Amino acid sequence: MNVSFRPQWLLALALSLVLIGCGNDEPKQRAAFSQFLQTRIIDKPGLRVPKLTPEESKSFGDYTRDYAVITDFNAAMDSTVKPFSGLLQKGAIRSLSDVLERRDDIKAAQTGLNDMGVQLKEQKAKADSAHAQVKQPDDLKPVYDKAYAKTVTLPAETFMQVLPQIGATLDSGLKVADYVKAHEQQIDVKGPTVTVKDPKVQQELNGLLQDLNNQAQNAQQAQAKMQKLMFGN
Template sequence: MNVSFRPHWLLALALPLALAACGSSEPDQRAAFKQFLQTRIVDKPGVHVPKLTADESKSFGEYATHYAVITDFNSGMDASVKPLGSLVQKGAVRSLGDVVSRRDDLKAVQSGLNDMATQLKAQQVKADSAHAQLKQPEDLKAVYDSAYDRTVSVPANTFLSVVPQINSTLDSSLKVADYLDAHKAQIEINGPVVKVQDPKVQAELNALLQDLNAQARTVQQAQARLQTVMLGR
C-alpha cells in the first residue's frame, strides 16, 4: 500500500513546481519593462505616461510598482498645476486701467501660484524619495532613469522655473498699480489713452512699463519652453 501512494506524493510535489514554471521570469519581466519605457516614453517627444493595460502590468511583474512611481507623480502633478491656465488668464492685464482696478486679482494670482508650486514641489520630493529606494539591475536603471527624467524631473523643474517668472511679472504690475495710485493727480487714464502732465512722472511711469513689458516677454518665452517640454514641439 505504501508503494501505491508514492506517485500521488510525487504528483503533489511536482504540481507547485509546474505552476511556478508557468510564470514570467525576472529577466523576461525586466526586458518587457525596458522595452515599454524605451519605446513608449523615452523615444517619444514630449511627456507621455501611458496607463498600463492588465496584460502589461502582469508582464512587468514587480516592476509595475516601479512604474507606479512615475504615474503617481504625474497624477499629482496634473492636480497641482491644473489651476495654472486659469491663474495666468486671471493675471493678464490689457490696459493700465486693468492694472489699477484688478490689483486684488493680481495678488490672488500670486498666492495661487505659490500654493501650486508648493504642492508640486512636495510631489516631486515624494517621487524622488521613492525613486531613490528602487532596486534595479544596471541595464534597467539606465532606461528607467531616462524615463523618470523625461516624465518627472524635467516637467517638474520646468513648471517650478516658470512660477517665479510669472510672479516677477505680477510684481511689476503691482508696482505700476501703486505708482498710478500715488500719482493719480498727474495721470489721466481714459481707456487706452494715458495723459501725463508732469514730464518727470511720465519718465518714471515709462520706466516701470518697460520693465513690465520685459517681464511679460520673459513669461511668454517660459510658457513656450513649457509647451516644448510637455508636447515636444
Template sequence: MSFSQRALMWALGGVLALGIAGCSAEPKERAAFIAFLQTRIVDKAGVHVPRLTPEEEKSFGDYSKHFAVITDYNKSMDAKVQQPLRDMMGKNMPNTMADLMERRADVVALHKASAQLRAVIDTEQAAAGTKRAALKQPDDLKPVYDKAYARTVSEPGNNFKEFLVVMEDMLTSAEKMADFLNAHKDQVKFSGITAQINDQKVLDDANVLMKELSAKNAEVAQAQRKLASMISGR
C-alpha cells in the same frame, strides 16, 4: 526510502519546480518593461505617459508598480497643478493701466497662487523621489527607467516651476506699477488703453516701470513657449 520520505521528496521537488518556474518569468517581464519605456517614452519627443492596458500590466509583472510611480505623480500633477494653472491662466489679467490700478488685489492673488503651485510641485517631486529610491532595479533596467523618469517627472516639474518663477517676477513688476499709479492717481489721467501724465518726473518714473513690466511680459511669453515645446516635443 520510506513512503513518507518519498512523499516529502516529491513535495520538495514540486516546490522547487514552482520556484524555478516563477523566477523564469522575471527576465521576460523586465525585457517587456524596458522595451515599453524605451519605445513609448524615451524615444518619443515630448512628454508621454501611456496608460497601461491590462495585458501590458500583466506582462510587466511587479515592474508595473515601478511604472505606477510615474503615473501616480502625473495624476497628482494634473489634479493639483496643471488644472489649477490652466484656471489661473484663464483669468483675465489687467490689460490697461486703469485695470491694473483697480485690480491690484487680483494680481496679488495670482502671485500667491503661483507660489503655492510651486510648493505643491516640490512636494509631489519629493514624494515621487522617495518612491523611486525604494525601487529595486536590475542594472539593465535602471538607466532606461532613469531616462523615462526624467522625461515624465523631473523635467516637466522643473519646467513648470521655472515658468511660475518667471511669471511671479512679472507679477511683482505689475504690483509695483499698480502701487505707483495709486500713489500718483491725482497726476494720471486715463483715456482708453493709455495713461496721460503731465508731470515730467512722474512720467519718467512711470516709463521706467513700464519698460520693466514689458520686459517681464516678454520673459513670461518665452517661458510659456519653452514649456509648451517641452510638453509637445516641437
C-alpha cells in the same frame, strides 16, 4: 522501501520545477517593462505617461510598483496645475487701465501660482524619495531613470522655473498699479490714453512699464518652453 519514498521524490521534483518556472518570469517582466519605458515614453515626443492596461500590469509583475512612482507623481501634478490656464487668464495684463481695474485679480493669480509652485516642490520631493528606494537590475535601471527624468524631473523643474517668471510679470504689474495709485494727482488714465503732468513721474512710470514689458517677454518664453515640453513641438 524504494517504492514508498518515490511519491515524495516526485513531489520534491515537481516543487523544484514550479519554483524554477516562477523564477523565470522576472527576466520576461523586466524586458517587457524596459521595452514599454523605451518605446512608449522615452522615444515619444512630449510628455506621455500611458495608463497601464490589465495585460501590461500582468506582464510587468512587481515592476508595476516602480511605474506607480511615475504615475502617482503625474496624477498629483495634473491636479495641481489644472488651474494654471485659468490663473493666467485671471492675471493677464493688457493695458495700464487693465492693471488698475483688475489689481485684485492679478494679486489672486500671483498667490495661486505661488501656491502651485510650493505644491509641485513637495510632490517632486515625495517622488524623488520613492525613486531613491527603487532597486532594479543594472540593465533596467538606466532606462527607468531616463523615463523618470523625462516624466518627473523635467516637467517638475520646468514648471518650477516658469511659475516664478510669470509671477515676476504679475509683480511688475502690481508695482505699476501701486505707483499709479500713489501718484494719481499727476497721472490721468482714461482708457488707452495716459497723461502724466510731472516729467519725473513720467520717467519713473516709463521705467516701471519697461520692466513690465521685459518680464512679460520672459514669461512668454517660459510658456513656450513649457509648451515644447508638454507637446514636443
